[in-house]
Amino acid sequence: MKIFYSETHRLHDPAFEVFDGGQRVPYLESPERMERILKAIRKMDGAEILAPRDFGLDPLRAVHSDAYLAFLASAWTEWLAATPETAAASDKTALLPATFAAKRDQMPETILGKAGFFLLDLSVPVVEGTYAAALSSANCALSAAEFISESINHPPSSNSSFRLPLSAFGLCRPPGHHAGREIAGGYCFLNNAAIAAQWLTRFGRVAILDVDYHACNGTQDIFYNRRDVLTISIHADPSFEYPYYAGYAQEAGEGEGLGFHHNFPLPAGTNNAAYLVALDQAIALIKDYGPQSLVISLGMDTYGGDPLGAFKLTREGIGEIGHHIAALNLPTAIIIEGGYNTDELGKNVVEILRGFQR
Numbered sequence: 001m002k003i004f005y006s007e008t009h010r011l012h013d014p015a016f017e018v019f020d021g022g023q024r025v026p027y028l029e030s031p032e033r034m035e036r037i038l039k040a041i042r043k044m045d046g047a048e049i050l051a052p053r054d055f056g057l058d059p060l061r062a063v064h065s066d067a068y069l070a071f072l073a074s075a076w077t078e079w080l081a082a083t084p085e086t087a088a089a090s091d092k093t094a095l096l097p098a099t100f101a102a103k104r105d106q107m108p109e110t111i112l113g114k115a116g117f118f119l120l121d122l123s124v125p126v127v128e129g130t131y132a133a134a135l136s137s138a139n140c141a142l143s144a145a146e147f148i149s150e151s152i153n154h155p156p157s158s159n160s161s162f163r164l165p166l167s168a169f170g171l172c173r174p175p176g177h178h179a180g181r182e183i184a185g186g187y188c189f190l191n192n193a194a195i196a197a198q199w200l201t202r203f204g205r206v207a208i209l210d211v212d213y214h215a216c217n218g219t220q221d222i223f224y225n226r227r228d229v230l231t232i233s234i235h236a237d238p239s240f241e242y243p244y245y246a247g248y249a250q251e252a253g254e255g256e257g258l259g260f261h262h263n264f265p266l267p268a269g270t271n272n273a274a275y276l277v278a279l280d281q282a283i284a285l286i287k288d289y290g291p292q293s294l295v296i297s298l299g300m301d302t303y304g305g306d307p308l309g310a311f312k313l314t315r316e317g318i319g320e321i322g323h324h325i326a327a328l329n330l331p332t333a334i335i336i337e338g339g340y341n342t343d344e345l346g347k348n349v350v351e352i353l354r355g356f357q358r
Ligand SMILES: [Zn+2]
Pocket: 212, 213, 214, 299, 301, 337, 338, 339
């Protein structure tokens, strides 16, 4: 399997985030996550790690607003210019506002005002390398999409010795599925899976299946009015879990997109069997939709040992997710989302990727 990865993610390494209750803690969405996954992937048969290609800004502008992209591009330099004393006081500083926009009619002019306008929460501190890392993360997702696009409309033939690529993996950091059209949140700045899916729409209908523990509020936001991209998310019920304000079962799209978004909120303690029931319902919806390609937002925080999750999936259950999705036999770009510092992170990623190897 081709794995698209860039070391550029290391430029986004905030010193802290703020947890509920006001605790300032080391940034959990750390470069170490990629190290753990890479270490395991390097031992996987057939894994080929490739650098992403630079797709430029156009695929990003098809998903995010120009004002939001301009904010991400200049946020750090604007912050330095506006508060030189704060920035000089510590090399651990970051742009993180204390005021957030409940009402989004008017973008303020100051950098802190804009930060509150474009950031959803306290898990998205902007540091010097955030934008560069986010760009390279999106390019990893786009490179995976481009790779699998070779097999769209050319299903692999069992009697052919030439096998077209059916799946590829974007080892993307920062993750993306909480980033909306013009908002960052939940460690996410650019919505890698949405950018990949949007790019793939040139070949026909696309489905996004999000199997991260958290609801994909960003992906939902981006495609909520559209029927050319089916979006499905299986996640912890937002009535008790982040992102709290999206991911409910009754949210089904609107306008032309009505009926083309599906949420499967599940309770704390969800085990393999209960998860796979929801997964099979989601897979049936994808079959009915008949997409030309599939994008998977792959979160590993459904695993029982994850520090941010409350599901009880085992490695065996994680492996089953891969097998069930791969049985759709669709060109599939797999994009990594969450999954945090458990010792099992790399092994779990390999377990799910195995389902796609053929
Ligand atoms: Zn997550």
